[in-house]
Amino acid sequence: SRSINLAVIPGDGIGQEVVAQGLKVLRAVLPQDVKLETREFDFGARRYHATGETLTDADVEALKQHDAILLGAIGDPSVPSGVLERGFLLKLRFLFDHYVNLRPSRLLPGVATPLAGQPEIDFIVVREGTEGPYTGNGGSIRTGTPHEVATEVSVNTAFGVERVVRDAFARAQARPRKKLTLVHKNNVLAYAGHLWTNIFNKVAKEFPDVTTDYLHVDAATIFLVTDPARFDVIVTDNLFGDIITDLAAAVSGGIGVAASGNINPSGAFPSMFEPVHGSAPDIAGQGKADPSATILSVALLLRHLGYDAEAARIEAAVSEDLAARGDSVRTTDEIGDALAVRVAG
Amino acid sequence: SRSINLAVIPGDGIGQEVVAQGLKVLRAVLPQDVKLETREFDFGARRYHATGETLTDADVEALKQHDAILLGAIGDPSVPSGVLERGFLLKLRFLFDHYVNLRPSRLLPGVATPLAGQPEIDFIVVREGTEGPYTGNGGSIRTGTPHEVATEVSVNTAFGVERVVRDAFARAQARPRKKLTLVHKNNVLAYAGHLWTNIFNKVAKEFPDVTTDYLHVDAATIFLVTDPARFDVIVTDNLFGDIITDLAAAVSGGIGVAASGNINPSGAFPSMFEPVHGSAPDIAGQGKADPSATILSVALLLRHLGYDAEAARIEAAVSEDLAARGDSVRTTDEIGDALAVRVAG
Ligand SMILES: CC(C)[C@H](C(=O)O)[C@@H](O)C(=O)O
Ligand SMILES: CC(C)[C@H](C(=O)O)[C@@H](O)C(=O)O
Numbered sequence: 001s002r003s004i005n006l007a008v009i010p011g012d013g014i015g016q017e018v019v020a021q022g023l024k025v026l027r028a029v030l031p032q033d034v035k036l037e038t039r040e041f042d043f044g045a046r047r048y049h050a051t052g053e054t055l056t057d058a059d060v061e062a063l064k065q066h067d068a069i070l071l072g073a074i075g076d077p078s079v080p081s082g083v084l085e086r087g088f089l090l091k092l093r094f095l096f097d098h099y100v101n102l103r104p105s106r107l108l109p110g111v112a113t114p115l116a117g118q119p120e121i122d123f124i125v126v127r128e129g130t131e132g133p134y135t136g137n138g139g140s141i142r143t144g145t146p147h148e149v150a151t152e153v154s155v156n157t158a159f160g161v162e163r164v165v166r167d168a169f170a171r172a173q174a175r176p177r178k179k180l181t182l183v184h185k186n187n188v189l190a191y192a193g194h195l196w197t198n199i200f201n202k203v204a205k206e207f208p209d210v211t212t213d214y215l216h217v218d219a220a221t222i223f224l225v226t227d228p229a230r231f232d233v234i235v236t237d238n239l240f241g242d243i244i245t246d247l248a249a250a251v252s253g254g255i256g257v258a259a260s261g262n263i264n265p266s267g268a269f270p271s272m273f274e275p276v277h278g279s280a281p282d283i284a285g286q287g288k289a290d291p292s293a294t295i296l297s298v299a300l301l302l303r304h305l306g307y308d309a310e311a312a313r314i315e316a317a318v319s320e321d322l323a324a325r326g327d328s329v330r331t332t333d334e335i336g337d338a339l340a341v342r343v344a345g
Numbered sequence: 346s347r348s349i350n351l352a353v354i355p356g357d358g359i360g361q362e363v364v365a366q367g368l369k370v371l372r373a374v375l376p377q378d379v380k381l382e383t384r385e386f387d388f389g390a391r392r393y394h395a396t397g398e399t400l401t402d403a404d405v406e407a408l409k410q411h412d413a414i415l416l417g418a419i420g421d422p423s424v425p426s427g428v429l430e431r432g433f434l435l436k437l438r439f440l441f442d443h444y445v446n447l448r449p450s451r452l453l454p455g456v457a458t459p460l461a462g463q464p465e466i467d468f469i470v471v472r473e474g475t476e477g478p479y480t481g482n483g484g485s486i487r488t489g490t491p492h493e494v495a496t497e498v499s500v501n502t503a504f505g506v507e508r509v510v511r512d513a514f515a516r517a518q519a520r521p522r523k524k525l526t527l528v529h530k531n532n533v534l535a536y537a538g539h540l541w542t543n544i545f546n547k548v549a550k551e552f553p554d555v556t557t558d559y560l561h562v563d564a565a566t567i568f569l570v571t572d573p574a575r576f577d578v579i580v581t582d583n584l585f586g587d588i589i590t591d592l593a594a595a596v597s598g599g600i601g602v603a604a605s606g607n608i609n610p611s612g613a614f615p616s617m618f619e620p621v622h623g624s625a626p627d628i629a630g631q632g633k634a635d636p637s638a639t640i641l642s643v644a645l646l647l648r649h650l651g652y653d654a655e656a657a658r659i660e661a662a663v664s665e666d667l668a669a670r671g672d673s674v675r676t677t678d679e680i681g682d683a684l685a686v687r688v689a690g
Contacts, residue, residue, distance in 0.1 A: 081531055081532045082531065082532040082533070082535055082538070085532040085533065086532070086533070086535065090533070113461070114460055114461060114570045114571050115459055115460065115461060115570070116458070116459060116460060116461040116462075117461075133478075133497075133499070133533070133534060134533055136535070138499075138534070138535065138536040138537065139536055140536045140539070140540065142503075143539075144543070145503065146503050146504065146507075147502075147503060147504070148502065148503040148540055149500065149501070149502050149503075150501045150502075150536040150537045150539065150540040151498050151499060151500055151501070151536060151537070152478075152498070152499040152501075152534045152536055152537045153496050153497070153498050153499075154478070154483075154496060154497040154498075154499070155494065155496055156494070156495045156496070156497075157492075157493065157494050157495075158487075158490065158491050158492060158493040158494075159491065159492070162491075185584070185587075186426055186427065187426045187427040187430040187431070188427070188430065188431070188435070188478070188479055188584075188587075189478060189483065189497045190427050190431065190481070190483065191483040191484055191485045191495040191496060191497055192483065192495045192496070192497045193427070194485070194488075194495065195485065195493055195495040198489070217587075217588055218587050218588050218590075218591035218592075219591065221566065221588055221589075221591050221592040221595065222591050222592065222594070222595040222600070224592075225459045225460070225570060225592065225595050225596060226459050226595055226599075239530070239533075242530075242533075242562075242563050243562055243563050243566055243588060244566075245563075246563035246564065246566050246567050247563075247566040247567065247569075247570065247592070249567070250566065250567040250570050250571055251570060254571075255567070
């Protein structure tokens with residue numbers, strides 16, 4: 001018999017509320033014979049305030065014992081900016097070698113977009129998750145004086161770039177349009193850009209049926225608002241991926257429906273799935289948060305674990321639910337209930 | 346009697362065509378008593394192919410003899426990516442210490458935007474122009490092997506950040522809404538982010554009437570498409586500024602109308618004014634390019650040199666022209682003629 005051993009991290013703010021709905025839909029969609037075991041972890045602002053801890057060695061060992069991780073949101077204004085982000089979120093991405101940060105963007109029927117003319121949007125971004133300017137490789141001298149110099153080092157390796165580029169080519173090849181766009185800034189960031197471009201061109205030879213394309217990151221933001229239909233799969237560096245996926249989420253229905261996976265394709269460590277949105281403390285505890293992004297993240301989680309049919313059922317349910325919702329204002333719980341019914345039906 | 350000694354760099358592709366219109370409008374708007382002297386420089390792809398040069402020491406000395414520089418566009422597919430960008434454009438920004446990269450975004454009446462609902466857009470971005478990841482401070486080892494490591498170093502100094510932040514506060518203070526937003530990624534790029542945030546908060550105390558705000562760059566891209574009206578003045582680092590100003594141009598009427606100034610406020614070196622768009626080789630020589638962005642860059646140039654009334658006349662003319670243009674397709678030359686008539690009238 002099959003089983004899923006899931007680590008659950010509700011986290012801060014609306015994280016609690018949306019994760020509850022994610023689990024509700026997960027339970028509703030799983031076949032009877034699949035045994036779901038969950039263990040909840042208390043990472044986030046409360047734990048930090050109580051103990052000063054963000055993620056201990058023991059936590060990491062405990063998380064490792066799971067097949068996957070479902071995360072709500074981490075972050076609170078009561079904690080200095082960066083402490084939880086670097087001490088928990090990024091730390092985990094690096095420790096668990098989540099080198100594929102997968103972020104699909106699909107504008108579903110009936111969903112509002114800030115763009116005029118309701119364009120076709122259906123692409124995925126494969127953002128590198130373990131290198132680039134995110135390595136924490138910086139420093140400062142004469143800190144706090146008029147002579148301070150602060151640096152940040154973007155670290156890029158052939159090993160790190162090739163594995164994520166290869167993953168993106170495989171994803172592009174599996175899609176009908178088979179098109180992959182590299183986004184970088186190789187005219188300015190010459191060393192990193194050269195590495196990315198060379199490896200991209202080299203790996204392209206192994207995927208002759210995939211059409212390739214290159215855009216500078218600044219130009220990519222233009223096309224994301226003027227012609228998002230041109231994108232099928234995008235592969236890009238950690239920081240550029242961070243920036244363009246927020247923009248992509250905004251144009252394809254907002255962060256209320258943007259899902260993401262922090263994936264270690266080798267399976268050496270559990271992968272982590274989370275909505276792109278944050279903890280939204282301003283609306284926390286009010287039942288106002290849209291759990292769709294978390295529920296779509298559960299679909300990515302299921303697909304990662306090989307439950308393709310169940311993942312597709314969730315995606316179809318969210319799509320139908322959004323198309324049918326009309327103008328009614330629903331609570332977090334009501335949306336979760338409606339989706340649980342749809343996936344079970 | 347007054348005079349303007351202008352260096353003119355038409356450059357590549359449509360650069361030639363749009364600069365001709367910029368000069369036409371400049372001549373039309375200047376009062377009789379102002380003597381305009383221009384010297385044309387042949388930088389760009391042709392010069393590079395002919396001589397291998399992008400910008401020599403002698404060129405730099407010659408450019409220094411001018412009050413300002415008007416640039417069309419530099420870049421051509423026949424030249425490897427980055428050669429002209431780094432060998433000319435960025436080299437000049439660094440040599441002439443163009444630390445204020447000024448990029449206004451205004452959605453003018455009658456101008457199409459990809460955003461639904463024709464939002465109010467009227468903000469300026471003050472992009473740092475001489476530091477950050479643009480310093481060319483990177484390298485690679487084991488280049489071209491499976492063990493390559495490539496780095497890019499973002500260099501940020503208290504001196505460099507403070508002067509541009511101060512400039513942005515002064516610009517915000519001079520505008521009716523008096524609001525300044527710092528855009529960075531201080532939760533991840535901790536050292537540079539700390540420097541920027543600290544200096545921003547310190548300088549803010551000297552401008553108590555300016556409302557301040559902070560956004561991570563990823564969140565800023567969301568607001569640029571969902572609520573661009575929230576922005577008045579933005580100050581940001583060189584790379585973030587590059588990215589968000591292309592997006593800003595896209596939402597506020599496209600790069601056909603996006604102007605920019607590479608400014609050295611001290612006047613120690615001539616400032617350079619250029620459209621945000623590139624050389625667009627695909628439409629070069631066909632009279633299809635919109636010269637409005639270049640003409641608006643001439644307005645920024647005039648304001649920089651103290652010709653405020655003339656700058657305002659150009660801006661009003663472009664605004665009226667766009668509002669009145671209807672559906673007619675006009676050539677580059679026709680738009681330039683129409684604007685020359687309006688500013689002279
Ligand atoms: C919270 C932050 C560290 C994170 C990132 O920059 O990666 C977030 O913006 C994201 O995109 O997941
Ligand atoms: C051409 C390139 C070097 C330049 C930049 O990155 O600054 C351009 O994109 C710009 O915004 O002026």
